[in-house]
Amino acid sequence: MITDRRASVRDRRAEFEATLTRTAEARAQEAGAATQRASLLRDALYRFARNRAAIIAALAFVVMGAFVIFVPIFRDADPNAVDFSQSFLSPSWAHPFGTDEFGRDLFVRTALGGRISIGIGFAATFAIMLVGVVYGAVSGFAGGWVDNGMMRFLDALYGLPYLPFAIITLAIFGRVNFWTMVVALTVASWFTTARVMRGQIITLKENDYVRAAHALGARWYRVLFRHLLPNTLGVILIFVFLELPTVVLGEAFLSFLGLGIEPPKASWGSLAQDGYTAYQAHPYIIVIPSVCIGWLIMSAFFIADGLRDALDPRTREKV
Amino acid sequence: MLKFIARRITWTIPVILLVILMTFFMMRLIKGNPFQVTERPVPPAIQRNLDRQFHLDQPWYIQYLYYVKGVFTADLGPSLVQRDRQVNDIIKEHFPLSLKLGGFAMLFAIVVGIPLGVIAALKQNSIADYAVMTVVNSGYALPNFLIATLLIYFFAVKWREHTPFPTNGWGGPASWVLPTLALGHAPMTVLARIVRGSMLETLQQDYIRTAKAKGLRSHRVIGLHVLRNSLIPAVTAAAPLLGYLIAGSFIVETIFGLPGIGRYFVISVASRDYSVTMGITVLLSIIIIVANLAVDILYGFLDPRTREVGAR
Numbered sequence: 118m119i120t121d122r123r124a125s126v127r128d129r130r131a132e133f134e135a136t137l138t139r140t141a142e143a144r145a146q147e148a149g150a151a152t153q154r155a156s157l158l159r160d161a162l163y164r165f166a167r168n169r170a171a172i173i174a175a176l177a178f179v180v181m182g183a184f185v186i187f188v189p190i191f192r193d194a195d196p197n198a199v200d201f202s203q204s205f206l207s208p209s210w211a212h213p214f215g216t217d218e219f220g221r222d223l224f225v226r227t228a229l230g231g232r233i234s235i236g237i238g239f240a241a242t243f244a245i246m247l248v249g250v251v252y253g254a255v256s257g258f259a260g261g262w263v264d265n266g267m268m269r270f271l272d273a274l275y276g277l278p279y280l281p282f283a284i285i286t287l288a289i290f291g292r293v294n295f296w297t298m299v300v301a302l303t304v305a306s307w308f309t310t311a312r313v314m315r316g317q318i319i320t321l322k323e324n325d326y327v328r329a330a331h332a333l334g335a336r337w338y339r340v341l342f343r344h345l346l347p348n349t350l351g352v353i354l355i356f357v358f359l360e361l362p363t364v365v366l367g368e369a370f371l372s373f374l375g376l377g378i379e380p381p382k383a384s385w386g387s388l389a390q391d392g393y394t395a396y397q398a399h400p401y402i403i404v405i406p407s408v409c410i411g412w413l414i415m416s417a418f419f420i421a422d423g424l425r426d427a428l429d430p431r432t433r434e435k436v
Numbered sequence: 437m438l439k440f441i442a443r444r445i446t447w448t449i450p451v452i453l454l455v456i457l458m459t460f461f462m463m464r465l466i467k468g469n470p471f472q473v474t475e476r477p478v479p480p481a482i483q484r485n486l487d488r489q490f491h492l493d494q495p496w497y498i499q500y501l502y503y504v505k506g507v508f509t510a511d512l513g514p515s516l517v518q519r520d521r522q523v524n525d526i527i528k529e530h531f532p533l534s535l536k537l538g539g540f541a542m543l544f545a546i547v548v549g550i551p552l553g554v555i556a557a558l559k560q561n562s563i564a565d566y567a568v569m570t571v572v573n574s575g576y577a578l579p580n581f582l583i584a585t586l587l588i589y590f591f592a593v594k595w596r597e598h599t600p601f602p603t604n605g606w607g608g609p610a611s612w613v614l615p616t617l618a619l620g621h622a623p624m625t626v627l628a629r630i631v632r633g634s635m636l637e638t639l640q641q642d643y644i645r646t647a648k649a650k651g652l653r654s655h656r657v658i659g660l661h662v663l664r665n666s667l668i669p670a671v672t673a674a675a676p677l678l679g680y681l682i683a684g685s686f687i688v689e690t691i692f693g694l695p696g697i698g699r700y701f702v703i704s705v706a707s708r709d710y711s712v713t714m715g716i717t718v719l720l721s722i723i724i725i726v727a728n729l730a731v732d733i734l735y736g737f738l739d740p741r742t743r744e745v746g747a748r
Contacts, residue, residue: 273455276451276455276725276728277459277721278717284705285713369581370581373579374702376705407578410577411579414576414577418573
């Protein structure tokens, strides 16, 4: 009897210990998963991946990227070959987007136009980020009269109308190509980024860890590059996807007004302008590049939205 | 409050001076002598006289002062291409149309955009909300040259027999409709989005819950508390809306062939009529700056908290 009881007690004890270890292991696993996720990037990625609109937008963005990259590679139609016997063909298997007045295949021209539009978009966005971040960081970090002066200057720039400002910049260069267009768009639209970056830096500057860094004797550049700028990366990333559509649209407006890249090169805006001259009989020519612009704007916008939800801790609870 | 307004107005003057200075410098950077563009070169003696007449023989800061004086006395100098015309006359001829078109578009944006935003917010996540947001997003995404062209294509070309709208021109109410829709569409969507967002935020406030809890009827809660508090942020949208209107008017006036200031700006750049280009830029800048000033002051009235913070 006694041995039996002892045995059963031992059994139970072993069983209990087994439970303990099991739960401990499970807990450790969960904790491990949580820690892995808790790294800033993984956490953000996880949240971004759970946002359906953002994922669809990201896919749409990739599809557009693949379209502009691969179509001109795999389609051997010469985008500039003029053939009047083929002019104004409606969309078909041979020409999915139809042909224009000169019989040029619009499928490959739209893809090439996308390369120019998106290329200008990313280049100008990068330049805007560079100028805006440097200006905003200097202004916010320096504070005092430097900050005051820089912000007043920015106020004045806000008074300049966007398109005329870009158009005058293009007139200064005297000709329009990829890079002058990038400069014109950057000059006309870097203010918002600068202002937001300054606000970010000023908010971050008040944090205890920044004061601690100062107190521990960190030099200003260490505080700026080690503590302040890395914490603004999220905002910068969001702003990339907010600026991109603005810039692409700005370029399209300029091209539509006939102030775009010189032909035979064409961006979506100049393709739309070509289409406008023939809209009564062949409306598809203006619709296709315009929808491409809309596609890009929409996907960038929802990506920015998803990134904001993923990266901004304040909105995290709502996800 | 008076102090706030006075400070805000005082600050506007250096901003205008700075904007004129920047425009002035940019125009100077554009290469070329305006009097040497024709095939027949101007004799040196006449060139000197011309330089003297337009103060081109003076250093840049004197020229700048002359120009500032011109701006404040509403005299923007002669056109460089149409030699017999003043920039003032050109603006007087073309600006009223743009002002009218912009006014109509703004009115359309307010009358349609605000109710759409309100409906979407009150019926959040309903079919009405999704429908409104689809329209709003389409307006955000599709460039207005497409919208303008499609409006012309359907209303003025395809259904020509059934609709009274002409494809272009500015002669009577029927011809005002399509340009107004094309120009007002983008600001309308911006306004609807802002109103929806700020309504949703207001609806979550504690004082709304209190108002409901004390038994106020829902239309009173919405009319008295929600609408008033959520339309205030919409006032700040005025500046970006103005930007949309100005940029859009360039396109819309070009497409509809309207002789407005936006179209003339594009023409002046193409024909290198730089005094007109500069005059229009300065005019638009002053409009933007004054609009910002008005918004700030209005906002100071509507939301007293901003008077201290907003004092710049």
